[in-house]
Amino acid sequence: MQSYTEENYLKTIYHLAEKTTNVQTNAIAEQMQTKPASVTDMIKKLADKGLIDYIKYQGVTLTEKGKNTAIDIVRKHRLWEVFLVDKLNFKWDEVHDVAEELEHIKSIELIERLDEFLGFPKADPHGDPIPDKNGRFAKTQFIKLIELKVGDSGTITGVSQHSSAFLKHLEKLGLTLGKQIQVSDVTDFDGSVEIQVSDKQVNISREVAKHILISSNGKN
Amino acid sequence: MQSYTEENYLKTIYHLAEKTTNVQTNAIAEQMQTKPASVTDMIKKLADKGLIDYIKYQGVTLTEKGKNTAIDIVRKHRLWEVFLVDKLNFKWDEVHDVAEELEHIKSIELIERLDEFLGFPKADPHGDPIPDKNGRFAKTQFIKLIELKVGDSGTITGVSQHSSAFLKHLEKLGLTLGKQIQVSDVTDFDGSVEIQVSDKQVNISREVAKHILISSNGKN
DNA sequence: AATAATTTTTAGATTTACCTAAAAATAAAA
DNA sequence: TTTTATTTTTAGGTAAATCTAAAAATTATT
Ligand SMILES: [Mn+2]
Ligand SMILES: [Mn+2]
Ligand SMILES: [Mn+2]
Ligand SMILES: [Mn+2]
Numbered sequence: 001m002q003s004y005t006e007e008n009y010l011k012t013i014y015h016l017a018e019k020t021t022n023v024q025t026n027a028i029a030e031q032m033q034t035k036p037a038s039v040t041d042m043i044k045k046l047a048d049k050g051l052i053d054y055i056k057y058q059g060v061t062l063t064e065k066g067k068n069t070a071i072d073i074v075r076k077h078r079l080w081e082v083f084l085v086d087k088l089n090f091k092w093d094e095v096h097d098v099a100e101e102l103e104h105i106k107s108i109e110l111i112e113r114l115d116e117f118l119g120f121p122k123a124d125p126h127g128d129p130i131p132d133k134n135g136r137f138a139k140t141q142f143i144k145l146i147e148l149k150v151g152d153s154g155t156i157t158g159v160s161q162h163s164s165a166f167l168k169h170l171e172k173l174g175l176t177l178g179k180q181i182q183v184s185d186v187t188d189f190d191g192s193v194e195i196q197v198s199d200k201q202v203n204i205s206r207e208v209a210k211h212i213l214i215s216s217n218g219k220n
Numbered sequence: 221m222q223s224y225t226e227e228n229y230l231k232t233i234y235h236l237a238e239k240t241t242n243v244q245t246n247a248i249a250e251q252m253q254t255k256p257a258s259v260t261d262m263i264k265k266l267a268d269k270g271l272i273d274y275i276k277y278q279g280v281t282l283t284e285k286g287k288n289t290a291i292d293i294v295r296k297h298r299l300w301e302v303f304l305v306d307k308l309n310f311k312w313d314e315v316h317d318v319a320e321e322l323e324h325i326k327s328i329e330l331i332e333r334l335d336e337f338l339g340f341p342k343a344d345p346h347g348d349p350i351p352d353k354n355g356r357f358a359k360t361q362f363i364k365l366i367e368l369k370v371g372d373s374g375t376i377t378g379v380s381q382h383s384s385a386f387l388k389h390l391e392k393l394g395l396t397l398g399k400q401i402q403v404s405d406v407t408d409f410d411g412s413v414e415i416q417v418s419d420k421q422v423n424i425s426r427e428v429a430k431h432i433l434i435s436s437n438g439k440n
Numbered sequence: 441a442a443t444a445a446t447t448t449t450t451a452g453a454t455t456t457a458c459c460t461a462a463a464a465a466t467a468a469a470a
Numbered sequence: 471t472t473t474t475a476t477t478t479t480t481a482g483g484t485a486a487a488t489c490t491a492a493a494a495a496t497t498a499t500t
Binding site for chain 2: 084087088089090094097098101102105106107109110113114117
């Protein structure tokens, strides 16, 4: 059984490992909003418990056991987010912090029944995949909106940025999950992208376009 | 903002204060499954924070602020229990431990929306009243089943014992919340009570009858 | 290869929530 | 009203998770 804090470290390491192979002390510290010295302390403990492999000065990697634990927390986090949006009518930019707390509730039965109650969802309100109870993810095929060419179309199925500011911005532009879009122009000057959504033309910056994930349904 | 532990102390003190006016250190220790010395430490802290009034060797009482905090936790606990039973199909004897964890999730918005989602319930799965968001309880008029005379009838609206063993026993006898009952006999020998429920006759011990709460609907 | 910069670890403290054992206060019994 | 029993508090310590400041290891730059 892991403490609340240990669980958060494992989850952080898991997410960092999605980007870089070798997860470093400073990166963990930044993500956890703590100091590198504290991270070193916790890293030793997690290594002692067999949850991570650790060589001094060389960063850490999750063991099988550690990875399973992390995935389980990710599963809980995302299921709770679905609950908050689908059942309690929270907006997609309001759910993360509450889910950060709910993900630590320790009851297998609870999460099984919640999963069923929600209809075994495959993705959370941000399009992130929800692993099943065995830790398996349905594999998804995303492409960044920025990579689409003029004329390409697709469906918004995820975002790779979860800040409230970003999500509210998308909401305002009508760019929500499930929306059908088509790229109508790419501005030479600043690389901003003009897209067609629900019969409207909207212009989004390169920065925004980078963080919208599209499941492509055909090029032109 | 209180810690998880502080919240549990406040809730324990609140519940003990329902029974005795002056809540003693040993009683708190027993309830919290900890040692009196630890209770003294925490009591000092809560007094410093203005959540309880404390005179050395004289026990404690909740301040207005402390009482409000405690009631808020009771509210959350009971709402989550309703959620678990009504939405996730838990049985009434399975919800308490999970609710003990859920009650500490800190989000006013969450509990407001949960309350609404559940249809603003007035009682939890054990018949315990749920305070509204201002901490006010709908006043209820219970009488213990043991106090009924032969011929008296009423509706089961609560239990004053929450152990899984007791609740499962009632379940097996068909004595669940909302059931209409009538006392048909009281045995001289052991004081056990014979009651009529859903066209069946069941015999329950004095001990069981003491912990079933009835909203009386007329004597005979 | 030597020096400088960066990253990571150790050393030594702090805070929270516990504990045991012993002392002090209060309550009950003789 | 002493004596005894019970309750409560203090004294002193432990473990988890954090911190700052300084030392050590690694990596990058001349
Ligand atoms: Mn999230
Ligand atoms: Mn998410
Ligand atoms: Mn309960
Ligand atoms: Mn209850």
